[in-house]
Amino acid sequence: MTAPSAAPSRPGATRVTISDVARQTGVSKGTVSRALNGYTDISESTRLRVTRAAERLGYRPLSHAQAIRTGRVRSLGLVLQIDNEDSARPFLANFIGGLTQAASDESWTITIAAEPTEPAVRQTLSRLIEERKADGFILPRTLKRDGRVETLLAADVPFVMFGRTVDPTGCAWYDIRGEDAMRAATTRLAALGHRRIAHIPGGQQYYYSQLRLDGYKSGLRAAGLPFDPALVGREATTRRAGAAAFDKLLALPEPPTAVVCAVDRAALGVYRAAEPLGLRIGREISVIAYDGVPEGAYATPGLTTFAVNSQQAGERLARLLIARIRGAAPEELRELAPATLVERGSDRPPAVSSKELAMRLAGREPAKQNVQRERQI
Amino acid sequence: MTAPSAAPSRPGATRVTISDVARQTGVSKGTVSRALNGYTDISESTRLRVTRAAERLGYRPLSHAQAIRTGRVRSLGLVLQIDNEDSARPFLANFIGGLTQAASDESWTITIAAEPTEPAVRQTLSRLIEERKADGFILPRTLKRDGRVETLLAADVPFVMFGRTVDPTGCAWYDIRGEDAMRAATTRLAALGHRRIAHIPGGQQYYYSQLRLDGYKSGLRAAGLPFDPALVGREATTRRAGAAAFDKLLALPEPPTAVVCAVDRAALGVYRAAEPLGLRIGREISVIAYDGVPEGAYATPGLTTFAVNSQQAGERLARLLIARIRGAAPEELRELAPATLVERGSDRPPAVSSKELAMRLAGREPAKQNVQRERQI
DNA sequence: GAGCTTGCCGAAACCGGTTTCGGAAGAGAA
DNA sequence: TTCTCTTCCGAAACCGGTTTCGGCAAGCTC
DSSP, X not given: OOOXXXXXXXXSOOOXXXXXXXXXXXXXXXXXXXXXXXXXXXXXHHHHHHHHHHHHHTOOOXXXXXHHHHOOOOEEEEEEEOOSTTSSXXXXXXXXXXXXXXXXXXXXXXXXXXXXXXXXXHHHHHHHHHTTOOSEEEEOSOBSSOHHXXXXXXXXXXXXXXXXXXXXXXXXXXXXXXXXXXXXXXXXXXXXXXXXXXXXXXXXXXXXXXXXHHHHHHHHHHHTOOXXXXXXXXXXXSHHHHHHHXXXXXXXXXXXXXXXXXXXXXXXXHHHHHGGGTOOBTTTBEEEEXXXXXXXXXXXXXXXXXXXXXXXXXXXXXXXXXXXXXXXXXXXXXXXXXXXXXXXXXXXXXXXXXXXXXXXXXXXXXXXXXXXXXXXX | OOOSSOOOOOOSOOOOOHHHHHHHHTSXXXXXXXXXXXXXXXXXXXXXXXXXXXXXXXXXXXXXXHHHHHOOOOEEEEEEEOOSTTSSHHHHHHHHHHHHHHHHHTTOEEEEEEESSHHHHHHHHHHHHHTTOOSEEEEOSOBSSOHHHHXXXXXXXXXXXXXXXXXXXXXXXEEEOHHHHHHHHHHHXXXXXXXXXXXXXXXXXXXXXHHHHHHHXXXXXXXXXXXXXXXXXXXXXXXXXXXXXXXXXXTSSSOOSEEEESSHHHHHHHHHHHGGGTOOBTTTBEEEEEEOOTHHHHSSSOOEEEEOOHHHHHHHHHHHHHHHHTTOOGGGOEEEEOOEEEEOSSOXXXXXXXXXXXXXXXXXXXXXXXXXXEEEO
């Protein structure tokens, strides 16, 4: 009898319902529904009358009222993991732009959520599935073995991954040919005259990391250079880690004069590590990376990188997912796209050889820290 | 008789419905609903039996089935305008993180869309309203006069603005005290010894632009400096426009030795304009801006700026909107938060006076362009 | 003990669509 | 003319919840 919380009164205009259209047209509401949804057992003249009346009245079906019978809410789900500062921030706007662009074309929408940790992501994903807030999901940043995939496969909910995975059974995906980019970066540096080319890989939990390492190796082979495991640094997806990884590479007896980074941020860490040692990027040290973050354009010199078109990725992913929801087989929904080389100033012929570099590094001084204070106004 | 498109078979596990819970408990489904929704006319023992059974069976109401009767879909709408490269990209991840964080707490979700142009934004907004994909909307980047506000007021749909507007009647909002930040920036530069302090405002269509200009003026007053209209440059929200605006300010008979920019990107344009003239930021020219974009940290020297906490903004906006949807009056839902000063290297005592600066600029040379090529791999 | 509350819950309507089922009307064939 | 087959659409069930209405039983008052 008593409602738990006060509801606000909504005296506003009553909606136009399907019954209104039916009354106007003089047919039953079932006929209106079938006419509007393209059933073949409605005569052309009736269909025309109905669509015109619907148009004139401004009828727009309530999406959740449709959903109760059809089971479709016409929405694509996206659960992000947004943890620290170094998450995939800059991509997001373009990515979402691409997603909604494609979704809008079909009058679908995007339902989005973000959680800081992986368990929280899975929990929210489960909630969205159970409440049926979305008909399918887009999985960014897929891991080698991904718990979200298991959850979705078990619940028989359609999904598309952004990034390949070890076992693609039952999975649809879209990905960028990171391996080709790494290969091209390596051969490019070799062509410039570099002989000791290092690689700083991304997070080992991601499959892309392995693919990009393979691309690097393949590039070495193509250039006729030997693969030296010592030149593969520690994984790095942040500036800090990138700097640490590069510091360690420089300590080798034969240090690299060039680095191929799996991730732009790690490359910016290379900048940071090089500076206090008096090594100039594009002179003593060359760098090519991957991603296309905007900070790369502001670094000095600009970072040469293989950029990912996030907008296009979003658009394609949305289309693939809608196709998947409509019943296409996952095996038919797999796409690869190339990265785009953005040439800036970080890759040049080596100013010094590896040997000379090693000698110059003999008496180096410790790095100084950048200080940054905050204060409330 | 004939469906227009083939639907995929979903043999999967049938859901647990409210009837299942009713059968298990031996009560009617109406009783289950009331027990689960906190109605007061259900005995404690029955409520306990019902909640336990629901828990055990894993019952989770279908949100769109609830919506059909309650009219609530438990979702907050967000329609972004993502046009060119210079849109509010970096904020977005944190902002969305904050939004969904707060929404998740109440088991709500975010429905998001993005369009490139203003008319498209309004159109999509209308569609979401009509299909009732969200119970209310968050309006980022409010204009002085905002068409979206009219649409929402006319449709009697709850909303909260991120940013104040000229006529706040019937509007709830959350905003940052940009005027205080601009005032503090100005007095800070005056305290460093600057006497000719310019201001580069943001887009005139935004109300914040006016507020920040007022803050700048108020700062001048507090520092005992005269207000010179010539020192207010042309509006700029991009690097390019910022550079152009600053070039013009430098052409004054008494050029400024410091600039307060309403927007970080304009400040980065000041960097770009200063470089070819041999003017060093933090020496001949000081800059303080507002926003806290990540590029500012990568500029040389780092850009001193008043940063906005986008995550917090998102969180507060979500809470305000939920309160609004639950019936709170818009007048009670208005909040202001301060910006945070991030001190880096762009604001220092003037190396030269305005007069000396004018003399040095006597024989300057044209700016050189940064070239950037692209190539597909 | 009759009458009146009060607490508690079942039955049924309802929300706004979609889909099933079957029948009327018309066309074509025998 | 009669029979059969289409074509087209109305009636009603249905989806999974929420909310209204009213009634039974127990407790209370006078």
